[in-house]
Amino acid sequence: MKNGMELALCEAQNAAQRGEVPVGAVLLGPDGTVLAQAGNRVEELHDPSAHAEMLVMRAATAARGGKRLADCTLVVTLEPCPMCAAALAHFRVGRVLFGAYDPKGGGVEHGPRLPFRAEALHRPEIIGGVRERDSAALLKTFFQTLRERESEASSAL
Amino acid sequence: MKNGMELALCEAQNAAQRGEVPVGAVLLGPDGTVLAQAGNRVEELHDPSAHAEMLVMRAATAARGGKRLADCTLVVTLEPCPMCAAALAHFRVGRVLFGAYDPKGGGVEHGPRLPFRAEALHRPEIIGGVRERDSAALLKTFFQTLRERESEASSAL
Numbered sequence: 001m002k003n004g005m006e007l008a009l010c011e012a013q014n015a016a017q018r019g020e021v022p023v024g025a026v027l028l029g030p031d032g033t034v035l036a037q038a039g040n041r042v043e044e045l046h047d048p049s050a051h052a053e054m055l056v057m058r059a060a061t062a063a064r065g066g067k068r069l070a071d072c073t074l075v076v077t078l079e080p081c082p083m084c085a086a087a088l089a090h091f092r093v094g095r096v097l098f099g100a101y102d103p104k105g106g107g108v109e110h111g112p113r114l115p116f117r118a119e120a121l122h123r124p125e126i127i128g129g130v131r132e133r134d135s136a137a138l139l140k141t142f143f144q145t146l147r148e149r150e151s152e153a154s155s156a157l
Numbered sequence: 158m159k160n161g162m163e164l165a166l167c168e169a170q171n172a173a174q175r176g177e178v179p180v181g182a183v184l185l186g187p188d189g190t191v192l193a194q195a196g197n198r199v200e201e202l203h204d205p206s207a208h209a210e211m212l213v214m215r216a217a218t219a220a221r222g223g224k225r226l227a228d229c230t231l232v233v234t235l236e237p238c239p240m241c242a243a244a245l246a247h248f249r250v251g252r253v254l255f256g257a258y259d260p261k262g263g264g265v266e267h268g269p270r271l272p273f274r275a276e277a278l279h280r281p282e283i284i285g286g287v288r289e290r291d292s293a294a295l296l297k298t299f300f301q302t303l304r305e306r307e308s309e310a311s312s313a314l
Contacts, residue, residue: 046223047215048247049206058204066203082271083243086264090205090240104276107243111276112269114239119261119268 004028004075005097005131007037011052012077012138015039022138025052025076027060027069035060035072052076053084057091068092077135079128082107085114089122096126099135161185161232162254162288164194168209169234169295172196179295182209182233184217184226192217192229209233210241214248225249234292236285239264242271246279253283256292 002010004026011024020040027036036059041050053076060069070092077099080088085107088096096108103110108126115123159167161183168181177197184193193216198207210233217226227249234256237245242264245253253265260267265283272280 043223046219046221048218048225048249049211049215049244054206058206061205062203064203066200068205081243081247082269083240083247086238086240086243087206090238092205112239112271112274114269117269 004032004034004073005077005099007034008052008075008077008099009131009134009138011037011039012135015041015052016138016142019043022142023052023076023078025056025074027056028073028075029060030071035063049083051081051084053080054087057087057093061091070094073097074124075130077131078102078139079106079108079110081105082112082114085112088115088124089120092122093124096124097130098126098128099131100139101128101132161189161191161230162234162256164191165209165232165234165256166288166291166295168194168196169292172198172209173295173299176200179299180209180233180235182213182231184213185230185232186217187228192220206240208238208241210237211244214244214250218248227251230254231281232287234288235259235296236263236265236267238262239269239271242269245272245281246277249279250281253281254287255283255285256288257296258285258289 007026008024012022016022020043024039029035036056038052038055040052071094073095074093075097079098079102107114109128164183165181169179173179177200181196186192193213195209195212197209228251230252231250232254236255236259264271266285
């Protein structure tokens with residue numbers, strides 16, 4: 001059986017296949033059951049907030065009839081952005097495992113470091129760098145391919 | 158015809174009627190047309206991210222086939238929280254008008270002040286305090302009623 005990060009990496013790969021930035025997430029219940037899993041669906045849904053983390057937090061909370069996620073673990077292949085980092089508090093996520101660090105766009109260990117701010121009303125346990133190289137490799141390949149395609153397209157003009 | 162903030166205040170009042178924290182939002186297109194309007198639906202949707210701002214940004218972007226909101230104005234009765242403040246950048250919202258300031262929970266003029274951070278990739282024009290007293294009065298009444306009900310319920314035990 002695949003563990004949470006392996007599942008999240010699969011979701012990230014599937015997202016890349018759909019032309020989405022390859023980030024995947026899984027929401028694990030208190031006993032480790034998968035409550036929700038998703039990859040980015042920003043392009044598909046025409047929704048810039050449809051990050052993998054938001055999708056699994058929303059799906060898991062809805063499935064639990066609104067019960068917040070204090071006893072759950074969010075597993076995601078990339079350090080959450082400030083929007084998702086702030087949402088962790090609204091959903092009361094108990095624990096976060098993330099893959100690659102994101103010095104430019106991250107909001108947990110970088111930028112505003114939202115869960116660690118004095119006014120934060122909820123602070124999940126946070127573990128970063130899980131399968132970091134695999135997550136980062138997916139993103140690197142995706143953006144490299146994108147740049148190559150763009151360069152081919154512009155030279156064909 | 159009602160202006161944007163009047164419509165947003167109506168949405169906030171309707172939200173209170175549904176037992177939601179009374180915050181309302183409207184998304185105005187470049188010519189002032191209402192692209193979307195909504196009140197908080199956190200309780201109804203079992204979705205802690207279903208803030209009025211998120212709902213109108215998502216609805217307006219979907220209606221425009223994914224086109225971001227750089228030429229649009231978000232009108233909301235309360236200073237956006239950090240989640241919504243961070244989402245402004247993902248949706249590339251051009252302008253934000255908000256009502257009451259939120260020193261405890263706001264993320265625009267308070268707390269992390271996300272749009273003003275050095276690493277912010279997008280900074281909307283921001284105007285706060287529009288119909289401030291009306292917005293704040295709605296919230297005050299809502300929480301006062303809630304506390305009175307809770308106190309009645311506990312004294313009835």
